[in-house]
Amino acid sequence: MPLPERLVRETLTGLKRIAWAAPPLVVLVGIFFFPLSELVGQVLGGGANFFDVLRTPIFLSALGHTLQIGVLSTLGCLALGSVLAVLLTFAPFPGATVVSRFIDVFLAYPSFLVALSLTFIYGAAGVVNDSLMQLFHLHEPPLNFLYTTTGVVLAETTFYTPFVMRPLLAAFSMIERSQIEVALCLGANQRQVLREIIMPAALPALLAGSSLCLMLTLNEFGIIFYLGAKGVITLPMLIYGKAIQEFNYPLACTIAVVSIALSLCLYGLYLAASRRLGKGNAVSL
Amino acid sequence: MPAQAVSRPGTDFAPGLVVSACINWNKPLEPGEPHIRFKAVTVRYGKRTALADFDLTINAGEALALLGPSGSGKTTILRALAGFTPIESGRIILKNADISSKSPQQRGFGIVVQNYAFFPHMSVADNVAFGLRARSVPRAEIQSVVAEYLTLVGMIDYAKCHPHELSGGQQQRIALARALAIRPDVLLMDEPLSALDAPLRREMLNELIRLHRQLPDLTMLFVTHDQSEALALADRVGLLREGRLLALDAPKNLYERPPNRFTAEFLGQTNLLKVEATAHPDGDGLVMVRLDSQTLMVKAPDGWDNRRNACWLCLRPHQVSLKPEGSEGARVNTLDCMVLAHEWKGSHYRVSVEVEGQPLHLEANVGLTPPQAGTRAALFFSPAAAWLLPRESSEGGESSGAGEARKAKEN
Numbered sequence: 094m095p096l097p098e099r100l101v102r103e104t105l106t107g108l109k110r111i112a113w114a115a116p117p118l119v120v121l122v123g124i125f126f127f128p129l130s131e132l133v134g135q136v137l138g139g140g141a142n143f144f145d146v147l148r149t150p151i152f153l154s155a156l157g158h159t160l161q162i163g164v165l166s167t168l169g170c171l172a173l174g175s176v177l178a179v180l181l182t183f184a185p186f187p188g189a190t191v192v193s194r195f196i197d198v199f200l201a202y203p204s205f206l207v208a209l210s211l212t213f214i215y216g217a218a219g220v221v222n223d224s225l226m227q228l229f230h231l232h233e234p235p236l237n238f239l240y241t242t243t244g245v246v247l248a249e250t251t252f253y254t255p256f257v258m259r260p261l262l263a264a265f266s267m268i269e270r271s272q273i274e275v276a277l278c279l280g281a282n283q284r285q286v287l288r289e290i291i292m293p294a295a296l297p298a299l300l301a302g303s304s305l306c307l308m309l310t311l312n313e314f315g316i317i318f319y320l321g322a323k324g325v326i327t328l329p330m331l332i333y334g335k336a337i338q339e340f341n342y343p344l345a346c347t348i349a350v351v352s353i354a355l356s357l358c359l360y361g362l363y364l365a366a367s368r369r370l371g372k373g374n375a376v377s378l
Numbered sequence: 379m380p381a382q383a384v385s386r387p388g389t390d391f392a393p394g395l396v397v398s399a400c401i402n403w404n405k406p407l408e409p410g411e412p413h414i415r416f417k418a419v420t421v422r423y424g425k426r427t428a429l430a431d432f433d434l435t436i437n438a439g440e441a442l443a444l445l446g447p448s449g450s451g452k453t454t455i456l457r458a459l460a461g462f463t464p465i466e467s468g469r470i471i472l473k474n475a476d477i478s479s480k481s482p483q484q485r486g487f488g489i490v491v492q493n494y495a496f497f498p499h500m501s502v503a504d505n506v507a508f509g510l511r512a513r514s515v516p517r518a519e520i521q522s523v524v525a526e527y528l529t530l531v532g533m534i535d536y537a538k539c540h541p542h543e544l545s546g547g548q549q550q551r552i553a554l555a556r557a558l559a560i561r562p563d564v565l566l567m568d569e570p571l572s573a574l575d576a577p578l579r580r581e582m583l584n585e586l587i588r589l590h591r592q593l594p595d596l597t598m599l600f601v602t603h604d605q606s607e608a609l610a611l612a613d614r615v616g617l618l619r620e621g622r623l624l625a626l627d628a629p630k631n632l633y634e635r636p637p638n639r640f641t642a643e644f645l646g647q648t649n650l651l652k653v654e655a656t657a658h659p660d661g662d663g664l665v666m667v668r669l670d671s672q673t674l675m676v677k678a679p680d681g682w683d684n685r686r687n688a689c690w691l692c693l694r695p696h697q698v699s700l701k702p703e704g705s706e707g708a709r710v711n712t713l714d715c716m717v718l719a720h721e722w723k724g725s726h727y728r729v730s731v732e733v734e735g736q737p738l739h740l741e742a743n744v745g746l747t748p749p750q751a752g753t754r755a756a757l758f759f760s761p762a763a764a765w766l767l768p769r770e771s772s773e774g775g776e777s778s779g780a781g782e783a784r785k786a787k788e789n
Contacts, residue, residue, distance in 0.1 A: 271492075276512070279512055279556070280486065289497070
């Protein structure tokens, strides 16, 4: 092929590629990179000293609450999600399929609905408090944990458990039944089978589910905002307070950058851990 | 490795002592003593009956193969014995204990399944050690037992590998080592060679035969749909169809003297010719049968019911010979035939002929020129080579029963 003709063809191919890539790039820049750069620009612009902000008691308290709620909720989701996924897969009860379908639907719910339903159950005028007050002739509602860290953790655990369950159910369904049967035949009891066969096989899914859960709970805003838990100030709540109530955008941006960095660090940790696990689990089940 | 009987490695380790819930492992059985008994066992999957009043005795130290087409119930028998499939009625007796309601871990059988079902996150050594760890065997002992069994199957150099890094044959050996490491009295194998290609299957079949010789006190029950595996490895073969045991005998007996038409057609190639028995067996045990206008002498089966004249003459293709052209002298059981076709099979010609309107196949020596299609020829067979089977009046010609067994074999 003559050189000029080849050059024309290669240029046209290159232009075609750019034409295909341009629309998504424009959208990505417009809705993600531009606001992010504005955010980082605010921090670098020096409205608030970055390191001074990191040392303030209110920031440290919010960071502590965020991590505490995130870790506790994730642990709760892991425990509850694992038990439910094991029961649904290996000891299916009547109605297990309905429960499994409900979990899929639950993933699409807005988080504040969980807070609302918990308010109906455990709130000051909720079913449980009302019943206890009538039963024991009390003047004050005996349960008031809903507006504390415990209440937030309970609500987030309830809402985010399906995020752990869904990948676990998928992983469990991939385990060959013959592996479990052989393990039983070789003398293992059900606990050993769960510990040595089922959970190691589901470890990558468990890691993926829990990482996702941790990232989402660290950034959770709706549940805490809706519950109105006094004294439970997390990083998203602090950003909201500084930006919307105090109009202190530079400080809000600084805290937001820390929050983003925290999420990115967690994502990096997840990637590193999954790569490490991947080496030992190279065989697909 | 010398192919001689070896004592089961690690005699100081007795699984029965470690897992108290297990069946009595340590009571030795004499070879040939009943080891496992199925007594009127019925298994149903929903409305479908997979096994109906099934009876079977497996003796200590024997290798018993269950052979049959898909859906015949052979895997159900193995799964019921292993404790994976609950039985609806009947009993399964191990030695003298009823294990019908025992869990799989209480039965203590070794098992090799079709896809091997390795634990993929564990190394080869950990896979083999799994059953020992489950039985709380001391760590130091586990290491020596694992080494012993990996050596037995020739895989000691692969202890640190993961199962997916091994070839099909190597995986098969590891699966065997894992099943044997717990020193079971009974080894169950569900289609153990079906995942291998043909050359590897032959090699592993020889390995299993060697293992059976080396562990003479190990009772083996294996399920297969491949008759060559069953004939080569088993001391006895049970032939199943639709949840019923149709035949149970030594492979040679089943092949040479099949008890029924299904067995004759399922095991190897066979010709079934409709004949009429015309007389009582004589002093030599020979009975005269008539194939249309031709009279033949055939060895009568023991206890031949000569009141029933209609019968099948069962002839294996390799037991029928073509009479060489120009050869003189009368031979017993010589039949005129019309040659329909011949096919070169490498080691022999498969010649299709028609005798008195009935199709027949025979194997001709490749050293001879096969007769051309459309020509007439003569064939003969020895009276001892043929076998008589009763024929029900409802049984038609070649197409009904032969088709059924052929379909079953293809499955």
